[in-house]
Amino acid sequence: MTAVLLNGKELAREIQSEISDEVVEFLQNNATTPCLAAVLVGEDPASEVYVRNKRKACERTGIDSQLHKLPAETTTDELLKLVAKLNKDADVHGILVQLPLPKQIDEARILTAVHPLKDVDAFHPENVGRIVQGRPRYLPCTPHGVVEMLRRYKIETPGKHVVVVGRSDIVGKPIANMLMQRGADATVTVCHSRTRDLPSITRQADILIVAIGKAHFVTAEMVKPGAVVVDVGINRTESGIVGDVDFGPVSEVAGWITPVPGGVGLLTVTMLLANTLAAARNLQT
């Protein structure tokens, strides 16, 4: 392997340690502890793991967390009522509604009901719009982790061609909008399942961000020598958890690469903590 490893584990530890210090300071100045309320509807095992990991990370950094568990047959109105209660609760600073929600629930309505100041996932349309307008309140956790990783590894983006593979609301669209802003100043291309001759485009990328949810989708032939490759994929396969990038061969071509696991995933949880602390600050003023 010739690429430099972008070590998410190390970065997550470093950032969480900084957050711990800031939480102590926040507590001293405000006589209240930042608090994340997690809402979990139904019994999806993966969702339960995610929520547990998020709450553990809170605990490690001194952030309070609450778990609100609702049965799988919860209606949109019932969930709206809980969200309204959490919106009003002065002890709650961040609200996380774990996705996916059961089919009978109107997901867009729920996400729009979360108070924009408590919307630590940055899924509310107002917060999405503010990102596009270059005046973000919160950044969605995974894209936030990606830009933080680039920043701490001193990978500059101005003038670089960033190619994003995948156009999800959670990763592809927000990271594209973030990196085309003034300051980030990247030239940004968004590709997806309908893109023609994808390799001819990914090979132009100085920075290739892959979030398409297909194991080993990006092969070495699709990567420009020396490129930065950020793999956002988390795919469960028979041989364990793998990313969207064919790590072995690609790491012989790329200049920088994130491993999976141990890459972006750990930063997602970490940036949720950073957003919760930011929300606690926003709600004090």
Added chain:
Amino acid sequence: MTAVLLNGKELAREIQSEISDEVVEFLQNNATTPCLAAVLVGEDPASEVYVRNKRKACERTGIDSQLHKLPAETTTDELLKLVAKLNKDADVHGILVQLPLPKQIDEARILTAVHPLKDVDAFHPENVGRIVQGRPRYLPCTPHGVVEMLRRYKIETPGKHVVVVGRSDIVGKPIANMLMQRGADATVTVCHSRTRDLPSITRQADILIVAIGKAHFVTAEMVKPGAVVVDVGINRTESGIVGDVDFGPVSEVAGWITPVPGGVGLLTVTMLLANTLAAARNLQT
């Protein structure tokens, strides 16, 4: 000239005629006429012309319009008060705050104060976020005009590489977000002043959308033979109003091209009428 002309004048006439019919029908069903309130602060001559043209277009299609003129020294608070009054006024369906505003006014605060349902320019962050999320309430007028032009000329976007030159909040960023959505399905690249080797990117465009505000910026060498070239620029020069595209030489290379004047500009006003009618409908339900 070998390119087919994308005739904005003809399209604007056609769409405005459809809107006229829909306004009559709306009036019959609702006993109220769609109404646009235009807010003009100060005495900028260009702004006065724009507002006058918008009001004339309203009149032609049977839409009511109001003009609220405020002095150049108006404060943010005074303008917020007017916006709040218009938000509450049941006779007003669309609110247009003509930009640019005088320097002492906090533009972002004003645009965020317009009720999202009356935000016919689609500048409110909530409406911007909804575009990104693929569930738009209103589309900003110029990008709306561009997609309407492509649609009516049967220029398909799925799988096409769209290159947008310029990243303004009014044109570049929203049109990029619109065309990368499911349904539109274009591969989208956003370029700007910091882009390196711009011609190598614009030459890849199946559809090239230029909104950078520099006269004759796009030359023939920057265009792929047969491409669709959409010129959003309106630049005042000694030889009259010209676009961002060097029309003569580019029209010998492109497959389709918009003239300036007579192209996208006329559709911008037209889509403001369409949005006002849509707002009137939204406010009835």
